[in-house]
Amino acid sequence: MPIEILMPALSPTMEEGTLAKWLVKEGDEVSSGDLLAEIETDKATMEFEAVEDGVIGKILVPEGSEGVAVNSPIAVLLEDGESAGDIGAVASASAPAPEEALKTEAVTDAAATPVPTAPAAPLSAGGSRVFASPLARRIAANKGLDLSGIQGSGPRGRIVKVDVEGATAAPASKPTATVAAPSSAPAPAAKLPAGPDAETVLKMYADRDFEEVALNGMRKTIAARLTEAKQSIPHFYLRRDIKLDALLAFRSQLNKQLEKRGAKLSVNDFIIKACALALQEVPDANAVWANDRILKLSPSDVAVAVAIEGGLFTPVLKDAEMKSLSALSAEMKDLATRARDRKLAPHEYQGGSFAISNLGMFGIDNFDAVINPPHGAILAVGAGTKKPVVNAEGDLEVATVMSVTLSVDHRVIDGALGAQLLNAIVDNLENPMAMLA
Structure with a gap:
């Protein structure tokens, strides 16, 4: 019998997506592994493969349709010996379709029998x-x-x-009957106020000139996740100044040696390495919150925020403690480039226990970053600027100083443990040659 092709879940958190483009048309023969469509999630555009052999009998959701729910039918696949007459009418996916397509579907649905579903x-x-x-x-x-x-x-x-x-x-065991919850069950906790609704805000600015910008999937996800983070995660903040002169001199020396290989290390590459090693030095801080438990990770999987048009990605450099500075630099450049093109796969931007957000290149001295759940902490990095400092001998000198703030989830990391982690990061950055040992 005809097989319904369903909207795939391309990431563990995906609930709906946009059917950006069909790569096949009705009547095309496809084999398992052939590309069928491009699906746009909140983070990336990904290719969707066929898992069965057959012929595309009917496309139910036109390309460009937004808000297509996961597991809703998007097309019908015919097996050997079947024809379009075996299809009948298949209910369209819940995603909105153009008016012409909706009219056509309505006429067809009124006269035909639906295909049995799995x-x-x-x-x-x-x-x-x-x-x-x-x-x-x-x-x-x-x-x-x-x-x-x-x-x-x-x-x-x-x-x-x-x-x-x-x-x-x-042999299957006898299933256990499901008992409905009694009507006296406690009501769910009231939601925190989310601010005035759209109509109220529009009325406030009715006499002002403005442009209304619709939210895309990425902006909706960012809004939801960061609202959840600030409402549910007990943040606390630890701040330090880091002297960068030794690191800058060491970086200049390494870059001269790497020039013939076409590699160039950035300060951010050293920060990634310093954080990865610090998570190994303070292993209790290499952890994430898992609702009713804490997961302590063995490898240092470090996420780095990358700004893109309309939002941001946090690609993850896995096993960062084991990689050389040049390897981390090359991997970070590749991830950042593909992030800006929205070509990252979900496994490349999900996971990790720790994140870095660097706004130093924009001239920001310091800021407080919001933790990206389920991470235990995030390091906010400011610009390195020349400042007067008192050295170990008590003399006044000029040094390049970078301000950092560690935002910490108090459910995962206590104050003293967070201080140990930040001290380890500072020590690595102020003594960069030790990171190569």
């Missing part, structure tokens, strides 16, 4: 979703298979037809 996506024993194609779910349901025990061979571990065709069902 069973709902199953859950593993741990409660996480098991990803399987619609056809695989139907075959599994007919054979009484538990998909949570089957290893998928499709893209990103998705279970496809070949994985379930040869599998046999194991």
Whole structure:
């Protein structure tokens, strides 16, 4: 029977996306692994692959449609021997479509029978979703298979037809009935006020000239996550000044030696390395908040904020403590370039335990950064400027000083532990040669 192609979840947090472009048209033959469409999430535009062989029988959601819900039908795939007459009418995805497309769908839907849909996506024993194609779910349901025990061979571990065709069902235990919650259950906690609504604000500025800017997916996500961060994370802040003269001299020396290799180290590369090593020196601070527990990471996975048009990315440099300065520099340049082109994959900007936000290149002396959950801390880096300082001998001298602020999640890191982490970062930056030992 015809197979519904569903809007994919291209990241663990994705709930809806924009169907930016179809790479196939109705009547095209496709094989597993062929590219079907470009899907735009809140962070990036990603290619969507076919997981079954067949012919594109009908496209349900036109390209350019925004707000297409995950797991809603976007197209219909015909198997061998099937024709367009087997399709019937398939309900359009919940995403808004152009008026002409909506009129056409309404006429078709009134006269035809809907295509049977696959069973709902199953859950593993741990409660996480098991990803399987619609056809695989139907075959599994007919054979009484538990998909949570089957290893998928499709893209990103998705279970496809070949994985379930040869599998046999194991004896299933009797399901436990679900009991509805009593009507006397406590009401959910009231939400914190979110400020005046749009209509109220529009009335306030009705007599002023303004341009209304619609929120894109990225800006909506930034607004939601940072509001959540400031409302739910108990921030506290630690500040230090760092003398950069030794680092700047060492950087100049290294860059002369790296010139023939076409490499050039930035101060930010040293900051990344210093933070990665500090997380190893203070391992209890290399942690994230996981709602009812704390996860202490072994590697130093450091995220770095990259400004792009309309928002920002925080690509993650994994195992940063093990990489050379030149390797970190090359990787950071690549991630930043692809971030600005919105070509990062979700695994490249999700995760990490610690982040760096550097506004020094904009002349900002110091600022307080907002923690990006579930990270335990973020370092806000200001500009290095020449200032009068008192040296160890008590004499007045001029030094290049950089101000930094460590924003810390008090649920994960206490004050003394945060101070140890910041002191380790400062020590690494003021003694840069030791980072190569």
